[in-house]
Amino acid sequence: MRKVFFILLLITLSALGVRAQTVQDSNYKTVAHIKSDGTIQNSNYHTIGYIKGDGTIQNSNYKTIGHLKPDGTVQNENYKNVGYIKSDGTVQDSNYRTIGHVKSDGTVQDSNYRTIGHCKGIPMAWAALFFFFL
Numbered sequence: 001m002r003k004v005f006f007i008l009l010l011i012t013l014s015a016l017g018v019r020a021q022t023v024q025d026s027n028y029k030t031v032a033h034i035k036s037d038g039t040i041q042n043s044n045y046h047t048i049g050y051i052k053g054d055g056t057i058q059n060s061n062y063k064t065i066g067h068l069k070p071d072g073t074v075q076n077e078n079y080k081n082v083g084y085i086k087s088d089g090t091v092q093d094s095n096y097r098t099i100g101h102v103k104s105d106g107t108v109q110d111s112n113y114r115t116i117g118h119c120k121g122i123p124m125a126w127a128a129l130f131f132f133f134l
Contacts, residue, residue, distance in 0.1 A: 024118040057129070066132065072125060074132050085128040102127045
């Protein structure tokens with residue numbers, strides 16, 4: 001589930017008219033592709049989800065699995081807060097415990113600053129969704 005959401009984060013790029021982006025793991029292996037229309041595909045180009053312009057996150061069957069609010073609040077499908085994304089890239093759970101970081105260069109790190117992925121050119125908030133939906 002983590003991989004799926006991490007990829008979904010990046011879909012929002014399409015809402016901004018950004019070209020397709022590649023999501024990579026810590027070893028720079030491609031794990032997903034984000035198309036300009038918001039479609040998230042795995043490394044084999046199978047559609048696994050969508051991020052809509054309003055922050056709604058959907059799986060491949062268009063079922064809503066979460067929401068990203070403009071203030072950085074992350075909610076599940078029932079609008080229950082599951083975490084927060086701070087403007088500095090700090091990712092917190094619903095109890096405000098730090099669970100990860102997204103650096104300005106697109107490096108995604110766990111709470112111990114170990115690199116777990118790369119999302120160059122992808123907004124911090126979208127990359128941070130990886131912690132909640134994958």
